[in-house]
Amino acid sequence: MTKQNKPTAAELEILAVLWEFGSATVKEVHEKLNEIKPTTYTTVLKFLQIMTEKGLVERDDANKAHIYRAALSQEQTQTTLVSDLLEKAFRGSALKLVQHVLETKPTSADELAEIRKMITEAEKQTKDETQGEKK
Amino acid sequence: MTKQNKPTAAELEILAVLWEFGSATVKEVHEKLNEIKPTTYTTVLKFLQIMTEKGLVERDDANKAHIYRAALSQEQTQTTLVSDLLEKAFRGSALKLVQHVLETKPTSADELAEIRKMITEAEKQTKDETQGEKK
DNA sequence: TGACATCTACGAAAGACTTCGTATAACTTA
DNA sequence: TAAGTTATACGAAGTCTTTCGTAGATGTCA
Secondary structure, three states: OOOOOOOOHHHHHHHHHHHHHOOEEHHHHHHHHHHHOOOOHHHHHHHHHHHHHHOOEEEEOOOOOOEEEEOOOHHHHHHHHHHHHHHHHHOOOHHHHHHHHHHHOOOOHHHHHHHHHHHHHHHHHHHHHHOOOOO | OOOOOOOOHHHHHHHHHHHHHOOEEHHHHHHHHHHHOOOOHHHHHHHHHHHHHHOOEEEEOOOOOOEEEEOOOHHHHHHHHHHHHHHHHHOOOHHHHHHHHHHHOOOOHHHHHHHHHHHHHHHHHHHHHHOOOOO
């Protein structure tokens, strides 16, 4: 039974670097993160250690410079985060969340077309899945 | 410049009750919240006091039993929360967030139709706004 | 081998979050 | 007005998050 792996804000920033790099040493993570936000090497190291304990990242300590990588994919983590937000702020309604985003975030014509395409796909699936089932 | 009013998890639970009731006394909030999650009166009171300091709720202390109400609408708070998630986990791309939700959350045919309608609306707007502009 | 550079480990501190116990004030009513 | 009820205020404790400083281990190379 997997624990609720919800990374904190600072942990997420590190995960973002790891997702981008695939895997990286503390040094690499620190250098990348430092471009965006001033931080010290040991702070990054500490987070990586804590996150290892939590199971958020995995460590290869075969060499002197340990190599870290995210334990969960970005998609899996996004799912956790979105589910959490859904529960906490949208009473679990994915529809309400999507509506809210469409209403508040300016969306280009291209993007709208993208979403429309996705809906068509999803509708096809829904139809397939319902085939043979009695409503 | 308004501060970043991002309620914590426990604060959000209380806000949810306030949004539902419009306004309420500590007693009312406690009773409602207690149905969902065991909590004590003084804990709820303490949160309401802290949230008053933070400006998350407003208090009418004309009577003995103070009456609280959310300082920001649910929509405003949702916007804050979604923006935060967007930045932290989706590199600011609303499109990616919507795609993720559509891919991971089972969505009924009715809901898909709802979203499609919204997109049509949004496309209309986009067209209006772009009128006269050179692409 | 000794000096220097590069890493990890450990621990501590500050602040935020969450919860609750106790004190105190105000109101009611007999 | 004294007792009982209903509220708020205050403060403290425990946990989690975030940040760093210092120590110690390991590797390099002249």
